[in-house]
Amino acid sequence: MAMSNTTVQPPHTQSPDTSALDYFKSAISDEIRYVSEQKAAGRGIVGFYCEFTPRDLILAADAVPICLCGTSQNTISHAETLLPANLCPMIKSSFGYALTGGCPLLNDSDLLVAETTCDGKKKMYEVLSRDKNMHVLELTQKPDEERAFKHWLAEVEEMKEKLEQTFQLKITEQKLRDAIKAMNEERRLILAIQELGKHKPSIVSGYEVAQTRYRVAGFYQHMEQMENFLTMAQERIAQGYQAAPIHAPRILLTGCPTGHGTEKLIEIIEECGGVVVVQEACSGIKGVYEEVSEQGDPLEAIARKHFNIPCSCMTPNKKREEMLKTLARDYQADAVIDLVWQACHTYNVESVLLHDFVRNELGLPYMKVETDYSSSDREQLKVRVQTLLELTQ
Amino acid sequence: MAMSNTTVQPPHTQSPDTSALDYFKSAISDEIRYVSEQKAAGRGIVGFYCEFTPRDLILAADAVPICLCGTSQNTISHAETLLPANLCPMIKSSFGYALTGGCPLLNDSDLLVAETTCDGKKKMYEVLSRDKNMHVLELTQKPDEERAFKHWLAEVEEMKEKLEQTFQLKITEQKLRDAIKAMNEERRLILAIQELGKHKPSIVSGYEVAQTRYRVAGFYQHMEQMENFLTMAQERIAQGYQAAPIHAPRILLTGCPTGHGTEKLIEIIEECGGVVVVQEACSGIKGVYEEVSEQGDPLEAIARKHFNIPCSCMTPNKKREEMLKTLARDYQADAVIDLVWQACHTYNVESVLLHDFVRNELGLPYMKVETDYSSSDREQLKVRVQTLLELTQ
Numbered sequence: 001m002a003m004s005n006t007t008v009q010p011p012h013t014q015s016p017d018t019s020a021l022d023y024f025k026s027a028i029s030d031e032i033r034y035v036s037e038q039k040a041a042g043r044g045i046v047g048f049y050c051e052f053t054p055r056d057l058i059l060a061a062d063a064v065p066i067c068l069c070g071t072s073q074n075t076i077s078h079a080e081t082l083l084p085a086n087l088c089p090m091i092k093s094s095f096g097y098a099l100t101g102g103c104p105l106l107n108d109s110d111l112l113v114a115e116t117t118c119d120g121k122k123k124m125y126e127v128l129s130r131d132k133n134m135h136v137l138e139l140t141q142k143p144d145e146e147r148a149f150k151h152w153l154a155e156v157e158e159m160k161e162k163l164e165q166t167f168q169l170k171i172t173e174q175k176l177r178d179a180i181k182a183m184n185e186e187r188r189l190i191l192a193i194q195e196l197g198k199h200k201p202s203i204v205s206g207y208e209v210a211q212t213r214y215r216v217a218g219f220y221q222h223m224e225q226m227e228n229f230l231t232m233a234q235e236r237i238a239q240g241y242q243a244a245p246i247h248a249p250r251i252l253l254t255g256c257p258t259g260h261g262t263e264k265l266i267e268i269i270e271e272c273g274g275v276v277v278v279q280e281a282c283s284g285i286k287g288v289y290e291e292v293s294e295q296g297d298p299l300e301a302i303a304r305k306h307f308n309i310p311c312s313c314m315t316p317n318k319k320r321e322e323m324l325k326t327l328a329r330d331y332q333a334d335a336v337i338d339l340v341w342q343a344c345h346t347y348n349v350e351s352v353l354l355h356d357f358v359r360n361e362l363g364l365p366y367m368k369v370e371t372d373y374s375s376s377d378r379e380q381l382k383v384r385v386q387t388l389l390e391l392t393q
Numbered sequence: 394m395a396m397s398n399t400t401v402q403p404p405h406t407q408s409p410d411t412s413a414l415d416y417f418k419s420a421i422s423d424e425i426r427y428v429s430e431q432k433a434a435g436r437g438i439v440g441f442y443c444e445f446t447p448r449d450l451i452l453a454a455d456a457v458p459i460c461l462c463g464t465s466q467n468t469i470s471h472a473e474t475l476l477p478a479n480l481c482p483m484i485k486s487s488f489g490y491a492l493t494g495g496c497p498l499l500n501d502s503d504l505l506v507a508e509t510t511c512d513g514k515k516k517m518y519e520v521l522s523r524d525k526n527m528h529v530l531e532l533t534q535k536p537d538e539e540r541a542f543k544h545w546l547a548e549v550e551e552m553k554e555k556l557e558q559t560f561q562l563k564i565t566e567q568k569l570r571d572a573i574k575a576m577n578e579e580r581r582l583i584l585a586i587q588e589l590g591k592h593k594p595s596i597v598s599g600y601e602v603a604q605t606r607y608r609v610a611g612f613y614q615h616m617e618q619m620e621n622f623l624t625m626a627q628e629r630i631a632q633g634y635q636a637a638p639i640h641a642p643r644i645l646l647t648g649c650p651t652g653h654g655t656e657k658l659i660e661i662i663e664e665c666g667g668v669v670v671v672q673e674a675c676s677g678i679k680g681v682y683e684e685v686s687e688q689g690d691p692l693e694a695i696a697r698k699h700f701n702i703p704c705s706c707m708t709p710n711k712k713r714e715e716m717l718k719t720l721a722r723d724y725q726a727d728a729v730i731d732l733v734w735q736a737c738h739t740y741n742v743e744s745v746l747l748h749d750f751v752r753n754e755l756g757l758p759y760m761k762v763e764t765d766y767s768s769s770d771r772e773q774l775k776v777r778v779q780t781l782l783e784l785t786q
Binding site: 116125148312316317345346348 | 475477517531547735739741
């Protein structure tokens with residue numbers, strides 16, 4: 001796929017070494033090989049579908065944590081032979097991989113850790129559990145109540161026990177502390193890449209940043225290549241490279257997560273001359289914004305960090321507004337675009353509140369985009385996005 | 394509206410006194426008057442939108458419990474000016490009443506008790522809470538885990554405190570016991586009416602039984618009229634009255650709840666010559682199947698009874714299958730029809746599992762009907778239902 005920012009990149013600035021970018025674009029094949037090797041070497045493989053699932057805990061069980069969220073349009077028609085069509089494309093795509101057996105990472109998984117974050121996933125997991133070894137985490141959804149946190153903590157403790165049983169080992173406090181440290185380092189690298197978006201003029205496009213997200217956590221190659229990506233960015237600064245003109249409208253993208261193959265909206269924004277300076281979604285900054293505390297009880301620290309994720313499944317989800325306020329300021333956003341995957345009820349309804357918050361509290365233009373993984377609405381979306389960008393200038 | 398069973402009622406059998414039936418058809422006006430009087434007399438008025446909300450607790454606070462679930466197509470277009478169109482009609486209809494101010498029962502409510510049972514409602518409540526005094530109950534959703542029950546129990550305790558604060562009173566243990574007793578009596582009456590469906594040949598139609606459901610609990614008139622309805626049924630038996638021919642296909646209706654004005658599917662089934670012998674939904678038998686225990690701690694008993702409701706928001710929801718098995722046997726069902734309101738993800742996905750259960754475990758024909766409150770698909774549904782009924786004969 002061509003880089004999406006070719007239309008906005010000033011011709012006189014040439015990007016330095018882009019090998020890190022190339023790496024992440026095709027990292028899935030390295031991941032498949034790595035997971036297969038790790039499995040052969042006796043390590044456990046644990047798949048999951050949500051940012052609320054603590055990778056730290058899976059690493060502490062010396063297992064490989066893999067985010068299995070489906071980002072392919074191709075598996076959706078398979079899913080729809082069993083699931084209702086009126087579900088979010090991420091759920092259908094993920095389920096389609098299970099039906100077709102087309103995802104080696106899923107096929108290699110010894111255990112799936114599911115969660116009760118949204119209705120569609122919660123019930124899809126029941127269908128999936130007919131064929132897969134599954135453990136369900138119950139996420140309580142009143143984020144401001146200590147009692148809700150205590151229940152979540154107990155669920156995280158139960159997940160620890162499940163991992164211990166599954167892989168016949170003991171997750172010691174030291175293993176937890178080591179895993180937290182490793183994941184914090186990984187989160188810091190991801191965050192550092194996201195924070196490149198703060199530069200004005202932009203030194204990286206939103207599309208480039210989105211490319212650096214991957215599925216397998218705790219994989220040394222990814223860490224090396226994230227370092228390389230950061231080095232590339234420093235070289236770009238040194239060379240005066242601009243990923244977008246200084247007056248390109250700076251977009252804060254919020255809402256549902258994107259993934260490899262579902263960057264449609266990011267591509268459109270940047271094809272239209274804007275630049276996605278930060279993505280608030282869990283495919284962006286949401287999951288790495290806060291670290292796991294390295295003080296105190298490690299399991300409680302893991303539970304706390306994840307409980308604080310400002311997902312629309314929470315009620316009320318005031319932390320999302322706080323985060324958007326901070327991001328809009330720090331990344332000098334000119335407008336907010338809210339991506340809602342079709343049939344994602346929580347983000348879809350929360351948009352009613354977000355619209356008012358962005359317009360009235362942040363004083364920024366707001367646009368909600370409800371779409372799916374297909375490209376059928378591309379031209380229509382382009383007109384809408386183009387119009388929004390015009391209005392910001 | 395004409396009684397829907399006129400086409401199947403044998404001409405030689407005349408129904409006895411139908412005054413109870415007439416009463417329930419227009420009971421809303423009595424309810425509006427009653428609630429207004431009670432409010433004027435100083436009683437608290439508490440609205441809610443879900444069978445999980447314990448009416449017992451509201452009665453124990455000497456307040457009037459009102460189910461506010463919207464069943465009007467007319468308010469949906471109003472709701473869609475703010476909410477996404479892709480939400481279940483019950484959520485939109487309920488919200489539409491809040492926007493239009495067209496429901497005196499809602500307008501009279503001092504407090505709304507909401508819950509986290511499904512994504513659409515959970516987030517709709519956040520929008521509603523901008524204008525209404527609201528308390529949110531968090532329902533944990535792993536029905537087989539004692540820890541989940543404990544959290545729910547704590548939420549029910551918090552609801553008690555909220556009621557005490559709101560209405561400046563103390564809910565004593567005696568008040569709880571009295572309220573449980575009163576609600577158990579009411580539930581027994583509702584259940585007795587539902588159980589009339591066991592008769593073969595049918596002495597009441599599903600449409601008639603559906604008419605007897607109401608909104609305001611603890612209202613003496615309703616109790617009297619339910620007694621009258623039961624008396625009418627006894628007279629019908631004595632007179633050999635048949636609400637449907639003995640060979641009319643007996644339908645177990647499951648899935649989403651119906652209400653006054655949304656009996657479309659029941660009407661169609663009975664217009665096509667079938668008879669709905671029992672409705673498993675919370676507008677049918679689901680909420681009254683189990684009583685609150687009058688032994689032990691009353692608050693725990695209230696929490697337990699409600700936690701046991703086999704709603705599709707639970708994961709997994711095995712109790713629904715158990716209930717369907719019992720109902721199919723006790724009501725001599727010939728087929729199961731599963732009503733799914735459009736965009737109700739939990740019932741929609743659970744249908745995948747239910748299809749297999751009904752076909753393989755119960756050995757009965759199964760049909761899922763996904764529809765909304767409009768009548769636009771009436772003729773199409775009629776063809777499908779007619780075909781199903783043919784296949785059962």
